[in-house]
Amino acid sequence: MGSQKRIAKELAELTETAPEGITVKLADESNLYIWNVYMEGPENSPYQNGTFHLTLTLPTEYPFKPPTVSFRTKIYHPNVTNDDKGSMCLGMLRADEWKPSSRIQAVLQFARQLLAEPMPDDAVEGRIAEQYKSDFARYEEVAREWTRKYASSSSSGRA
Amino acid sequence: MSTASVSASASPSSNLLPSSSFSPPSASSDSRLGPLRRLSQLRAYTQHHFSSPQHTAASSSSSSSSANSQRVSRRHTLGNRVSWFSAASTGPESSPSTVETSNRAPCPESEHQSTFARYSSVFFPSYRGLELDLRSQPSPSTESPSPPLRNETRRDIMARPRGSSQAVDARSNGEVSSAGNIHPSALESPDPVVSESPSTSSPRPKQKATIRFFPHQDSHASSRPSLPFIPISRTLPSDSCVIRVGRYSERDGLPVANPTEPSDAPVGFKSKVVSRKHCEFMYLNGQWHVKDVGSSSGTFLNHMRLSQPNIASRLYTIKDGDIVQLGIDFRGGEEMIFRCVRIRIECNRSWQQQPNEFNKNTENLIKNLGKGDTADYSGCRECSICLGSVLRPYQCLFMAACAHVWHYKCVSRLIHTPDYPMFQCPNCRAYTDLSAEVDDTNDLEEEEEESKSASAEDKPESARSETHTPQPEANPATPPSQTAGDERRLETRLPVEAGLAANIENMRLQDLDASDDNSAPLPAPTSNPDSAPSNSNHEIPGWQSLTQSPSSSHTRQAPLRAETPVRSESSDENPLTPLNDSGPLALDGRAAMP
Numbered sequence: 001m002g003s004q005k006r007i008a009k010e011l012a013e014l015t016e017t018a019p020e021g022i023t024v025k026l027a028d029e030s031n032l033y034i035w036n037v038y039m040e041g042p043e044n045s046p047y048q049n050g051t052f053h054l055t056l057t058l059p060t061e062y063p064f065k066p067p068t069v070s071f072r073t074k075i076y077h078p079n080v081t082n083d084d085k086g087s088m089c090l091g092m093l094r095a096d097e098w099k100p101s102s103r104i105q106a107v108l109q110f111a112r113q114l115l116a117e118p119m120p121d122d123a124v125e126g127r128i129a130e131q132y133k134s135d136f137a138r139y140e141e142v143a144r145e146w147t148r149k150y151a152s153s154s155s156s157g158r159a
Numbered sequence: 160m161s162t163a164s165v166s167a168s169a170s171p172s173s174n175l176l177p178s179s180s181f182s183p184p185s186a187s188s189d190s191r192l193g194p195l196r197r198l199s200q201l202r203a204y205t206q207h208h209f210s211s212p213q214h215t216a217a218s219s220s221s222s223s224s225s226a227n228s229q230r231v232s233r234r235h236t237l238g239n240r241v242s243w244f245s246a247a248s249t250g251p252e253s254s255p256s257t258v259e260t261s262n263r264a265p266c267p268e269s270e271h272q273s274t275f276a277r278y279s280s281v282f283f284p285s286y287r288g289l290e291l292d293l294r295s296q297p298s299p300s301t302e303s304p305s306p307p308l309r310n311e312t313r314r315d316i317m318a319r320p321r322g323s324s325q326a327v328d329a330r331s332n333g334e335v336s337s338a339g340n341i342h343p344s345a346l347e348s349p350d351p352v353v354s355e356s357p358s359t360s361s362p363r364p365k366q367k368a369t370i371r372f373f374p375h376q377d378s379h380a381s382s383r384p385s386l387p388f389i390p391i392s393r394t395l396p397s398d399s400c401v402i403r404v405g406r407y408s409e410r411d412g413l414p415v416a417n418p419t420e421p422s423d424a425p426v427g428f429k430s431k432v433v434s435r436k437h438c439e440f441m442y443l444n445g446q447w448h449v450k451d452v453g454s455s456s457g458t459f460l461n462h463m464r465l466s467q468p469n470i471a472s473r474l475y476t477i478k479d480g481d482i483v484q485l486g487i488d489f490r491g492g493e494e495m496i497f498r499c500v501r502i503r504i505e506c507n508r509s510w511q512q513q514p515n516e517f518n519k520n521t522e523n524l525i526k527n528l529g530k531g532d533t534a535d536y537s538g539c540r541e542c543s544i545c546l547g548s549v550l551r552p553y554q555c556l557f558m559a560a561c562a563h564v565w566h567y568k569c570v571s572r573l574i575h576t577p578d579y580p581m582f583q584c585p586n587c588r589a590y591t592d593l594s595a596e597v598d599d600t601n602d603l604e605e606e607e608e609e610s611k612s613a614s615a616e617d618k619p620e621s622a623r624s625e626t627h628t629p630q631p632e633a634n635p636a637t638p639p640s641q642t643a644g645d646e647r648r649l650e651t652r653l654p655v656e657a658g659l660a661a662n663i664e665n666m667r668l669q670d671l672d673a674s675d676d677n678s679a680p681l682p683a684p685t686s687n688p689d690s691a692p693s694n695s696n697h698e699i700p701g702w703q704s705l706t707q708s709p710s711s712s713h714t715r716q717a718p719l720r721a722e723t724p725v726r727s728e729s730s731d732e733n734p735l736t737p738l739n740d741s742g743p744l745a746l747d748g749r750a751a752m753p
Contacts, residue, residue: 009546063544064572100573100585101543 003062007032010104022108024056033058037069037108041151042116046143047075050151054088054111056104066098069111076139076146078123078132079114089124090114367421368442368506369394370402373581373590375482375503383488385501386430390581390592395442396421402440403452404485406433428500432456432486438465441474447506448474449483456486456499479507480588505590518562525558543586544569561589 011032014024021040028034037054041047053072059065071086079089091097092110123129131139372391376384393402400423407427434454441448451458451465451472458465458472461482466472477483481504489497541548542565555567557574563586574582580594 005547006545099588103546 003058003060004032006063007058011035014105014108019105019109019112021112024104024108027055033060033062035104039108039112039115041147042112045116046140047077047115047147047151050147052115052151054086056108058104063100063102066093066095066102067104067107068093069107074146074150075115076128076143077115078118078120078125078129081124082128087124088114089122091122367394367396368398368447369508370440370442370447371505371590371592372426373503373505375501377501383491383498385484386428386495386498388428388500390590391426392592393423393426393440394421395423398442400441402426403436404428404433404439405435405437406430408435428485429496430486430498430500431496432489432499434486437485438483440477443474446476447478447504449477450474454486456489459484477504477506479505503590508589521558521562521564524564542566542569559584559589560591561587563587 011024011026014022018024021042023038024035026032026034027036035056035058037056039052039054041050041052050073052075055070055072056067057070058067069088069090071080071088073086074082075086076082081087088111090107090110092102093107118129118132120129120132123132128139131142370393372388374385374388374390395402402423403425405425405427407429434456436452437454438449438451438458441450449458449460449465451470453466453469453471455468457468459482460475460477462484465475483502483504485500485502488499491497543563544565547566556564557567557570558564559582561584563584565585570585573585574593580592582591582593583589584591
């Protein structure tokens with residue numbers, strides 16, 4: 001269980017000096033491997049003013065295996081599956097891209113960056129990606145609508 | 160290593176094979192020794208282009224001896240490197256090994272570099288195996304263009320699950336043509352990568368280029384395992400050398416996986432889907448390139464097929480981390496012999512293996528370990544696995560060749576994998592062959608050799624001084640006028656080299672043509688003088704004086720030196736077609752490409 005030490009360290013760092021717009025805490029104080037992450041929508045994105053609840057799950061083999069990130073809050077985004085899983089396609093989290101020296105902080109920052117700049121070429125939601133490319137205004141509109149509906153502070157936490 | 164030393168002198172000469180078929184047989188046996196050995200290795204490759212019965216027969220005698228020594232060396236590859244080395248040096252190859260010494264001499268920088276190597280090897284045992292790389296080019300600029308490529312690569316990988324078959328993907332015309340955008344070749348019109356890199360990356364044009372091949376397994380469950388092979392490392396004895404890759408053949412002798420000295424020995428894979436002549440790797444203008452030489456089942460660069468079956472491709476630049484696949488699984492790849500070969504390329508890593516701030520810091524840290532308060536821990540880094548400080552005395556640490564350090568306990572999981580002895584740095588992804596470095600005991604001898612050669616260099620020797628002067632000017636980054644002037648001087652002073660170089664360049668061109676155009680089976684020997692209008696006057700005299708030259712050492716060094724003027728000349732006129740010494744021939748070859 002050498003991973004626990006590292007995870008605890010990363011968690012401590014993230015709690016002390018949280019990156020902008022990101023708050024983390026353990027879902028269950030006795031379990032280091034599941035984190036609740038609250039991510040504010042980046043400014044100048046349709047997700048602005050929304051707070052998104054994500055779950056970060058660490059494998060027991062961490063850091064040799066990558067963590068997984070999933071959105072608990074519904075989000076209209078080309079790189080997040082629009083289902084109850086809300087899994088996110090992050091390049092650096094794929095098994096062959098992952099490096100043990102990567103950190104959770106980087107993962108979360110990357111995830112937030114993806115909110116600011118979706119990557120429609122690596123989309124998991126092809127339809128949204130298509131719309132993002134061809135009808136950006138409409139995409140923004142829906143994303144903003146969903147953010148207000150599901151991710152506004154009054155409704156945050158509701159899946 | 161024996162083959163390395165031979166090829167250092169001989170590989171350009173073996174390109175001259177067709178010419179030698181009409182050369183007077185009076186050539187001194189001394190100067191032929193190297194070429195013949197080399198020839199035996201390349202026979203399988205060359206005989207298709209140039210049938211040369213007399214040499215084939217002549218070489219068969221020497222091939223048996225060299226094959227023997229290779230077999231010996233192979234047996235010791237994983238075990239005892241010492242006996243391998245001594246077998247070579249005491250064996251029939253002892254005379255070529257002196258050639259090696261003299262070939263190393265012309266590198267003026269080697270002395271202080273090797274000082275570092277010697278110095279660092281004390282503290283960096285893992286550097287030993289990479290000592291040869293210390294002289295290869297620092298190439299910051301070759302790294303810089305890689306991010307966009309990496310992007311493409313990643314996208315490609317991501318796209319893979321959607322395409323059912325890579326082969327189908329890669330065959331579609333769109334993919335193939337897009338390959339041109341991603342990997343601009345030396346023959347392609349203006350290309351910042353190729354044209355820019357020499358200016359920044361070749362302050363020492365004489366430095367050697369190193370490339371390493373590692374087996375690559377696709378991480379996606381859908382694809383079958385590729386052919387396993389032990390990691391292969393090659394350091395080119397001279398930039399003009401080409402690493403030929405093809406199916407393993409008994410006639411080539413056992414493949415030499417990791418020669419400790421420069422070698423361009425062919426690389427063979429035991430797979431039926433690999434053609435006998437499959438592809439070639441070459442080093443041009445500070446960039447490694449790959450080229451399909453008319454394989455039947457294709458060469459794939461990052462999943463894109465380079466050419467149609469049985470048609471040679473143009474040159475494609477390759478970068479560190481690229482995946483080159485040879486052939487496609489046949490009959491489902493159930494049997495090992497029908498599996499394709501996936502090679503992960505490691506090149507342009509020399510910046511990492513040269514003294515730099517990072518590894519010097521590490522060196523200091525190691526030196527200061529346990530010295531208490533006086534220790535300078537300024538460059539202290541943490542273990543990227545546990546995120547704890549690495550540097551505490553009395554802890555077991557592990558340092559990779561890239562100078563990244565971890566607690567042994569933390570990193571042991573990555574060491575003891577099924578891939579062992581291959582170790583991939585979790586920080587920078589550099590691969591290290593752990594087995595190759597642990598028992599590398601050649602260092603001392605190599606250092607001695609180097610210091611010997613360095614002292615030999617001090618003696619005023621006209622041939623050597625001639626070698627030195629053109630080197631810096633050969634850098635394409637220098638003003639053209641200077642280069643041109645130097646060239647002229649070179650051509651007048653060294654007609655032998657110029658002629659030889661022209662010969663080499665033309666041979667390669669012809670080689671390329673021959674494989675492109677089946678209707679012209681053997682254009683090389685006859686059309687050679689005509690096809691090189693600019694150099695033809697030098698060529699014949701050059702060759703004759705070479706063969707009649709009484710000084711064998713001069714003869715042996717000639718090919719090495721020959722490379723520089725030609726390179727600077729061609730890259731001056733057109734930095735993108737360094738091989739195209741004789742007009743549009745190379746372009747014709749490309750026209751056949753998709």
